[in-house]
Amino acid sequence: MPTPLEKWVEETAELTGPKKIYFCDGSDAEARVLIEKGISEEKINGKPVFSRLNQTLWPNSYYHQSHPNDVARTENLTFVCHSHKDTAGPNNNWMDPAEAKMKMTILSRGVMRGRTMYVMPFVMGHPDSPFAKFCVQVTDSAYVAVSMRIMTRMGKVAAERIGSRADFIKGIHSIGELDPNKRFIMHFPEENLIWSIGSGYGGNALLGKKCISLRLASWIGRNEGWLAEHMIIIGIEDPGGKVSYVTAALPSACGKTNLAMLRSALPGYKVWTLGDDIAWLWVDKAGQLRAINPETGFFGVAPGTSPKTNPSMLDTLKAGSFFPTLFTNTAINLDNNEPWWEDLTKDYPAHLIDWQGNKFTPSPDKKAAHANSRFTVSIKQCPTLAKEYDSPQGVPISAIILGGRRTTLVPLVYESFNFAHGVFCGSMIGSETTAAQAGAVGLLRRDPMAMLPFCGYNMGDYFSHWLDFGKKMVNPPRIFFINWFRRGENGKFLWPGFGENIRVLKWVIERAQGKAGAVETPIGFVPDAKSFDTSGMDLSLENLDKLFAVDHKGWDAELKDAKIFFEKFGSHVPQELRNELVTLEKRLKVT
Ligand code: OXD
Ligand code: MN
Numbered sequence: 001m002p003t004p005l006e007k008w009v010e011e012t013a014e015l016t017g018p019k020k021i022y023f024c025d026g027s028d029a030e031a032r033v034l035i036e037k038g039i040s041e042e043k044i045n046g047k048p049v050f051s052r053l054n055q056t057l058w059p060n061s062y063y064h065q066s067h068p069n070d071v072a073r074t075e076n077l078t079f080v081c082h083s084h085k086d087t088a089g090p091n092n093n094w095m096d097p098a099e100a101k102m103k104m105t106i107l108s109r110g111v112m113r114g115r116t117m118y119v120m121p122f123v124m125g126h127p128d129s130p131f132a133k134f135c136v137q138v139t140d141s142a143y144v145a146v147s148m149r150i151m152t153r154m155g156k157v158a159a160e161r162i163g164s165r166a167d168f169i170k171g172i173h174s175i176g177e178l179d180p181n182k183r184f185i186m187h188f189p190e191e192n193l194i195w196s197i198g199s200g201y202g203g204n205a206l207l208g209k210k211c212i213s214l215r216l217a218s219w220i221g222r223n224e225g226w227l228a229e230h231m232i233i234i235g236i237e238d239p240g241g242k243v244s245y246v247t248a249a250l251p252s253a254c255g256k257t258n259l260a261m262l263r264s265a266l267p268g269y270k271v272w273t274l275g276d277d278i279a280w281l282w283v284d285k286a287g288q289l290r291a292i293n294p295e296t297g298f299f300g301v302a303p304g305t306s307p308k309t310n311p312s313m314l315d316t317l318k319a320g321s322f323f324p325t326l327f328t329n330t331a332i333n334l335d336n337n338e339p340w341w342e343d344l345t346k347d348y349p350a351h352l353i354d355w356q357g358n359k360f361t362p363s364p365d366k367k368a369a370h371a372n373s374r375f376t377v378s379i380k381q382c383p384t385l386a387k388e389y390d391s392p393q394g395v396p397i398s399a400i401i402l403g404g405r406r407t408t409l410v411p412l413v414y415e416s417f418n419f420a421h422g423v424f425c426g427s428m429i430g431s432e433t434t435a436a437q438a439g440a441v442g443l444l445r446r447d448p449m450a451m452l453p454f455c456g457y458n459m460g461d462y463f464s465h466w467l468d469f470g471k472k473m474v475n476p477p478r479i480f481f482i483n484w485f486r487r488g489e490n491g492k493f494l495w496p497g498f499g500e501n502i503r504v505l506k507w508v509i510e511r512a513q514g515k516a517g518a519v520e521t522p523i524g525f526v527p528d529a530k531s532f533d534t535s536g537m538d539l540s541l542e543n544l545d546k547l548f549a550v551d552h553k554g555w556d557a558e559l560k561d562a563k564i565f566f567e568k569f570g571s572h573v574p575q576e577l578r579n580e581l582v583t584l585e586k587r588l589k590v591t
Contacts, residue, residue: 004166005136005159009119012138012172017110018117024145026122026155028322031146034118035062035324038142042115044200045178047357049143053327054337059320063339064143064328066200067178068356071329072372072438073203073210073252075453078185080215082457089458090568100186104172104195107182111174111197115140120148121158121168124213124294129392131226131280131292133217134162137171137194137207143326144173144205147376150297150323152208169193169216171207175200187211189219189456202299202328202374203436213278213294215456221280222457222465225472230450231279232260233291233395235386236505239268243386244509247279247291248401248482249426249450252436253372255484257300258498261312261384265499266533269506272386273312273379274395276300281397287474292394295379297323301436302330302341302373309343309498316381323378329355330375331368341369371435399512402449403482404431409554410483412495412547413504415511415518415525419470422479424580425524427463428562429481446565460572467576480508481524486547494543503533521550522587552588559585 002010013021024030038049045067053061080092081100088094095103118139125132135158139145148154162168169192176182176198183198194211196204203210217228231247238244250256260276275293284290298316305313317325327339333349340349348368352360355370362368379385388395400422404410416422431447433440446452448459455462470476482504484497507527510516516532518525526548534544563581566573 003164005121005162005168008136008170009138013117015105015108016112016117016140016174018112018115018140020116022116022118024118024120024149024155026149026157031149031322031324034142034146038146042142044143044175049141053339057336057338058318058325060323061317061325061327061339063330063332064326065355065357066329069180070178070199070201071370072201072436073453074180074183074185074199074438076438077180077183078453080187080189080456082189087457089460089572091452091455091459095186097188097190100188104184104186104197107176107184107197108172108174111176112140118142118145120145120154121162122148122152122154122208123158123161124152124208124217125280125292126390126392127153127157127161129292129394131282133169133212133294134158134165135169135171135208135212136162137173139173139205141173141175141200141205143200146324147202147206147299147326148208150326150376150378151206151295151299153296169212171212172196173205173207175205185211187215187456189216192216202376206299209278209295209299210454214451214454217280218451218454218462219456222461225469226280226282227466227469229279229281230277230454232256232276233274233279233293234260235272235274235388235395236509237270237272238509243272244398244512245274245291245395246399246401246505246508247281247397248403250403251405251431251434251447251450253301253434254403254405254431255497257298257313258304258310259501261310261382262501263311263499264502266502266506269502271384271502271505273382273384274386274389283469283472287472289397289473289477290394291397292392293389297376297378299374299376302327302339302375303367303369303371304343305341306343312382312384315383317375317377319381321378321381323380326376327373328376329370329373331355331360341373342367397477399477399480399508401480401482401508402426402429404429404447404450405434405485406430406483407432407485407487409551409558410481410486411526411550412484412486413480413482413507413527414521414523416479416481417524419476419479420467420576421524421580423463423466423470424577425481426466426479427577428558428565430558430561446562458569458572460569460574463577464574467574478512480511488543488546494547500537503537507532522552522584523550523555526550556585556588559588
């Protein structure tokens with residue numbers, strides 16, 4: 001008798017027609033074979049899937065070049081197919097599930113012809129965690145198979161637990177023809193199924209990441225009473241050795257990975273890393289908020305990663321272990337066969353090819369690496385990995401940080417008045433778009449809790465879920481807001497960022513402990529001059545004022561825009577948030 005897993009694989013193979021089916025065991029030896037196949041057999045856009053990089057300088061590292069039309073998440077081709085459109089909400093593209101399945105069935109017929117179908121059982125979360133999700137993805141890409149082994153607990157560990165069970169989450173993935181007209185990333189929350197065709201890009205193809213751990217998990221979490229969030233998890237150790245854990249949400253390509261691995265500029269403080277992209281949060285029996293990272297690797301943006309911005313990531317990338325490290329769409333320094341991207345070194349290497357393999361001559365309007373070029377690396381190589389990272393029970397969370405990328409208006413840091421007010425502020429966050437999603441960069445859009453592209457159901461209902469979730473906690477953590485990106489009139493950043501960001505984290509944990517002082521403003525509490533540590537820093541008082549300034553007129557205009565956003569969700573917006581909106585409007589008028 002075939003198990004449900006075997007039966008599903010057989011049916012999927014019948015539809016997609018691969019020349020071979022291979023069950024992944026997740027071993028080191030297997031990863032080597034897949035890489036060799038990617039070097040010598042499999043091709044993308046006529047080029048080998050992998051090429052070997054300098055193994056002395058970048059141990060166990062490989063290079064991958066994607067199709068030039070397949071370099072970022074494609075939100076316009078991503079659908080969440082609940083049976084009712086209203087359940088998906090205006091924040092998601094929607095298609096009737098039967099119609100979507102028909103479409104995907106037609107597109108999938110024979111789509112793996114001539115290729116190997118890799119079958120990957122995997123777990124999101126520690127297998128012993130009550131929140132672990134057991135999943136199986138099939139793919140016809142060796143790049144995806146190797147990446148999934150880095151990013152998830154893949155292979156035997158999952159296969160054994162799934163055994164003859166039928167309740168695993170299913171993912172079907174094929175790169176298809178890499179044709180944007182035949183590219184769809186479809187979610188079927190009611191069937192625990194993801195179906196993705198036509199893209200090999202991480203966010204579209206590594207289904208454990210955005211598709212399962214955020215879109216599907218957010219829906220499961222809503223039904224079961226927990227949260228799946230686009231958040232890092234870190235521990236902040238103070239000079240007395242006390243570690244406080246916090247989560248932080250920022251939109252894609254806004255520095256989450258750098259924050260997760262921050263090297264402190266303040267003596268005595270240290271940041272421990274638990275996750276750089278996704279957190280699952282729940283309230284334990286004692287009413288305490290806890291979090292786990294369901295992933296096991298980093299899929300990070302390469303440009304902007306440098307010895308200055310994130311030295312720990314460079315150590316991670318060069319650490320070498322039995323997990324390979326992958327570089328996708330970076331440039332290559334031909335002299336040493338090394339990956340290269342803007343800012344990695346001060347000067348351009350003498351002989352460089354760009355992310356598409358063309359000889360690169362430096363010029364002010366051209367970049368050698370794609371702006372969304374990426375690395376994929378095991379979290380186990382991270383020198384600041386927290387010892388609790390692998391704990392099935394996760395860590396207790398003392399503060400929640402939310403943020404966005406704003407050139408103007410939003411202070412460096414502020415704190416909401418209470419949990420419900422924090423949910424309100426989080427629900428109206430605006431952020432300027434980045435290269436992590438296809439489309440224009442730098443446009444302001446509302447991105448509540450950095451979840452706009454990842455919430456698997458109606459965002460109005462998501463806000464209610466957050467409010468209900470807050471009520472479960474004995475002592476809900478305070479909610480803070482950050483913006484590293486505020487600029488002065490001269491266009492220059494007001495805040496140096498990176499290692500100096502520890503000063504913001506210090507204020508956050510001291511506020512959570514009821515120690516640091518603050519000034520009340522209409523939007524929330526901002527640090528008072530005495531409580532915000534600028535010791536040893538070269539920051540003018542004028543800039544400090546500008547960083548914390550609250551521009552009433554600007555916030556009034558922001559509220560108007562937020563109202564338009566809220567109206568999209570109609571009756572799904574909870575009354576509590578509407579009340580907060582009116583209260584803020586009044587506070588801005590009075591002061
Ligand atoms: C990511 C993203 O890849 O948010 O993490 O796009
Ligand atoms: Mn992300």
